[in-house]
Amino acid sequence: MYTIVTGAAGFVGANIVKALNERGVTNILAVDNLTKADKFKNLVDCEIADYLDKHEFIERLQAGDFDGDVEAIFHEGACSDTMETDGRYMMENNYRYSTILLDWCQDQDVQFLYASSAATYGGSSVFREERQYEAPLNVYGYSKFLFDQVVRRRLPDAGSQIVGFRYFNVYGPRENHKGRMASVAFHHFHQYRADQKVKLFEGSHGYGPGEQQRDFVYVGDVAKVNLWFLDHPNVSGIFNLGSGRAQSFNDVAVASINGARALEGQAALSLDELRAAGKIEYVPFPEQLKGKYQAFTQADLTRLREAGYDAPFATVEEGVANYVKWLSSRV
Numbered sequence: 001m002y003t004i005v006t007g008a009a010g011f012v013g014a015n016i017v018k019a020l021n022e023r024g025v026t027n028i029l030a031v032d033n034l035t036k037a038d039k040f041k042n043l044v045d046c047e048i049a050d051y052l053d054k055h056e057f058i059e060r061l062q063a064g065d066f067d068g069d070v071e072a073i074f075h076e077g078a079c080s081d082t083m084e085t086d087g088r089y090m091m092e093n094n095y096r097y098s099t100i101l102l103d104w105c106q107d108q109d110v111q112f113l114y115a116s117s118a119a120t121y122g123g124s125s126v127f128r129e130e131r132q133y134e135a136p137l138n139v140y141g142y143s144k145f146l147f148d149q150v151v152r153r154r155l156p157d158a159g160s161q162i163v164g165f166r167y168f169n170v171y172g173p174r175e176n177h178k179g180r181m182a183s184v185a186f187h188h189f190h191q192y193r194a195d196q197k198v199k200l201f202e203g204s205h206g207y208g209p210g211e212q213q214r215d216f217v218y219v220g221d222v223a224k225v226n227l228w229f230l231d232h233p234n235v236s237g238i239f240n241l242g243s244g245r246a247q248s249f250n251d252v253a254v255a256s257i258n259g260a261r262a263l264e265g266q267a268a269l270s271l272d273e274l275r276a277a278g279k280i281e282y283v284p285f286p287e288q289l290k291g292k293y294q295a296f297t298q299a300d301l302t303r304l305r306e307a308g309y310d311a312p313f314a315t316v317e318e319g320v321a322n323y324v325k326w327l328s329s330r331v
Helices: 011-022 037-043 054-062 087-108 139-157 176-181 184-195 219-230 249-263 271-276 302-307 316-328
Strands: 002-006 028-032 050-053 070-075 111-117 162-167 169-171 198-201 213-218 237-241 246-248 280-283
Touching (some): 011 028, 028 054, 054 087, 070 087, 070 219, 087 139, 111 219, 139 162, 162 219, 169 184, 184 198, 184 316, 213 219, 213 249, 219 316, 249 271, 271 280
Parallel strands (some): 002 028, 002 070, 028 050, 070 111, 111 162, 198 280
């Protein structure tokens, strides 16, 4: 029986493949679109049974080639660029693709675990998995929101597991290919190595310089939650997947710089000390992000905890320290 991971060469997908490998699962069908070929590097240290391009995979799936031969699908394949303006492409890639897989999994009695997004909440100040708090600010968020509505309609009559994860700000290993959409921790590491300082936005939305807050969640924790639900096929629903803890961009900058300093045998410095030393620089808030920016996010983990997942999540200080070590070993 196959375990299928779509978006397998991407950030979260590759971490799920690696986590499956670590528990001895290697009969994995990896699905992706390698138009951006550098993503292959995310799978070099992973074991898979086969690779298929996304379009060939959909054709073969609908032709019945995998009927009766799949245990679960982790659907991580999507356009994750929140600045993408081609709505037709976004809806085909994030919405239509997902509905095809959902229909097939229900027909085949296959577990379906998919990536939603905290972008479904948009400018909301409440991050609870309820319709009244959802107001996406861009077509990416809307594509995820719309599929979540399909899932909500299907859940009461679902014959097999359907689980959606509203990822908050995920960071960690295997995101090198993401370019501008890579995490701030990734960008901070490379900025500091190049210039001995990092750049943050000046104050906005009522927050001081660098004090905008997000729920930053380590990708290792994201993979653990996915596999927990794989092991609990009777649990379905849409769940927030963040740390449940809002921390500032200043916190990420401090953790990134101090992680790099530790590798050089230097002592950790406080935020004030780093500012005074010119290690943190604040730049004007971009015009193109006005009206499209979440200045505060914090996952409400009530439903996730009620479902039975009780493991702790890494803090920014813990997760970024681990990530900086991983990045430095690959430079």
